[in-house]
Amino acid sequence: MSSIAATAPAPPPASRSLYSPTVDFLLLGGGSLLALLALRLLWPQQEGYAWSFATVGVLANWFNHPHFAHSYQLFYRGYAAKLTSPRYSASLRFGYLLCGLLVPLAMAGFFAWTVLAGDARTLGYAVNGMFFLVGWHYAKQGYGMAMVDAALKKAFFSNTEKKLLLANAFIVWLASWLLGNQWLGQQAQFWGIVYTALPVGPNWIPVAQALMWASGAGVLALLAVRYACGKPVAWNGLVAYAAALYPWLLLRDPLLLLWVPLFHSLQYLAVVWRYQANVVRGRSASWRGRALRLGGFMGVGLALGWAGFWALPRWLGAHVPYDQAVFGDSLFLFIFWIFINVHHYFLDTVMWRKGNPDVAEHLFGMPPSPP
Numbered sequence: 001m002s003s004i005a006a007t008a009p010a011p012p013p014a015s016r017s018l019y020s021p022t023v024d025f026l027l028l029g030g031g032s033l034l035a036l037l038a039l040r041l042l043w044p045q046q047e048g049y050a051w052s053f054a055t056v057g058v059l060a061n062w063f064n065h066p067h068f069a070h071s072y073q074l075f076y077r078g079y080a081a082k083l084t085s086p087r088y089s090a091s092l093r094f095g096y097l098l099c100g101l102l103v104p105l106a107m108a109g110f111f112a113w114t115v116l117a118g119d120a121r122t123l124g125y126a127v128n129g130m131f132f133l134v135g136w137h138y139a140k141q142g143y144g145m146a147m148v149d150a151a152l153k154k155a156f157f158s159n160t161e162k163k164l165l166l167a168n169a170f171i172v173w174l175a176s177w178l179l180g181n182q183w184l185g186q187q188a189q190f191w192g193i194v195y196t197a198l199p200v201g202p203n204w205i206p207v208a209q210a211l212m213w214a215s216g217a218g219v220l221a222l223l224a225v226r227y228a229c230g231k232p233v234a235w236n237g238l239v240a241y242a243a244a245l246y247p248w249l250l251l252r253d254p255l256l257l258l259w260v261p262l263f264h265s266l267q268y269l270a271v272v273w274r275y276q277a278n279v280v281r282g283r284s285a286s287w288r289g290r291a292l293r294l295g296g297f298m299g300v301g302l303a304l305g306w307a308g309f310w311a312l313p314r315w316l317g318a319h320v321p322y323d324q325a326v327f328g329d330s331l332f333l334f335i336f337w338i339f340i341n342v343h344h345y346f347l348d349t350v351m352w353r354k355g356n357p358d359v360a361e362h363l364f365g366m367p368p369s370p371p
Helices: 002-007 021-042 045-076 079-084 090-116 120-152 159-184 204-228 235-250 260-281 287-319 331-351 357-362
Strands: 187-190 193-196
Touching: 021 120, 021 235, 021 260, 045 090, 045 260, 045 287, 045 331, 079 090, 090 120, 090 331, 120 159, 120 193, 120 235, 120 260, 120 331, 159 204, 159 235, 187 331, 235 260, 260 287, 260 357, 287 331
Parallel strands: none
Antiparallel strands: 187 193
C-alpha cells in the first residue's frame, strides 16, 4: 500500500478563488455587465442620465476614490525597505524609486510651472494624457485579472496566448482612445480647464476598428483551441478581461459611460481587499483582530480618498491665490484629480508587476523568498 501511495501521481492542486466562484464572477466583471444591461433596459437615456450622475457621484466617494487611496497605502507601506531590501530585485527597486518619488516630483513641477506661467493651454494637455493612461490602465487591469484568475485556478496561459491577450487589450485600448478623441471633438472641459482633443482623421477609425475585431477574433480562436484540447480555462478571469475592454472602453452612451470608473474600481477593490485580508491574517490570530485591521485599512482609504479628491484641493483653492481669470475657480480640483489618476497608473505598474514578492506572498500565498 505504501508502495502504491509512493508511485501514484499526486492529485491536481485544488482550484482557488479570491472569494468564491460566484462572488468572483460578480466582482471581477460579470456583475458590471449585468448592471450595464439593467441600466440600459430600465431607464430611458434622458431620465436615466440625471439619476446616474447623482448616484455615481455619491458612490464614487465610497468606492472609486478609496480605490485610488488603497494604491497609495500599499505602495508606500514599508517604502524604505522597498528601495533597499534585497528581497526586491534591482529593477523593482528602481521602479519603486521612479514611480514613488521621481514621477510625482516631475508631475508637481509641471503643474507648478504651467500655473506660474499662466499657461492654461499647456495645462489642458494633461487631460488628454490622463485619458491616454487611464485607458491603458483599464486594459492592463483586464489582462491582469485574467492572469490572476488563471494563476489561482492553475490554468496557466502559454507565452503565445499571453502575448495575444495582451496585444488585443492594447489594440482595443488604442481604438477606444482614438474614438474618444473623435467623440469629444476639438474642445472640451475638465473642471473648467479647456483642453484640445487629438484631431483624429476619418481614415484612422476604420483601421483601428478592423484591427480590434481581428485581434478579438484571434483571442476567440485561441480560447476555442484551448477548450477543444481539454486545457483548463479560468472563465471568471476572462469575463473580467472582456468586461474591462469591450463594454467599458467602447461605450459611447453617456448614461452608461458614467458607471465605467465605478465598475473599474470594484474590480480593483476585489483584488486589493483580498490581498489586504491575507496580510492581516498573518498578523492577527483572532477573527476580531483581523476584522479590525481590515476595517481600519478600508477606513483610512475612505478618509484619504475624501481628502485627496475634495477636502485638500478645496482648502488650497480657498487659501492659495492664483489667476482665476485664466484657470477658473476649480484649479486645484483639476490638478489633484489629474495627478491622482495619472500617478495611480504608475504606482500600479510597479505594485502588480510579475516578480513582485509581495503579490506572490499575499495574493497567491507563495512563501516569501529568502534574501
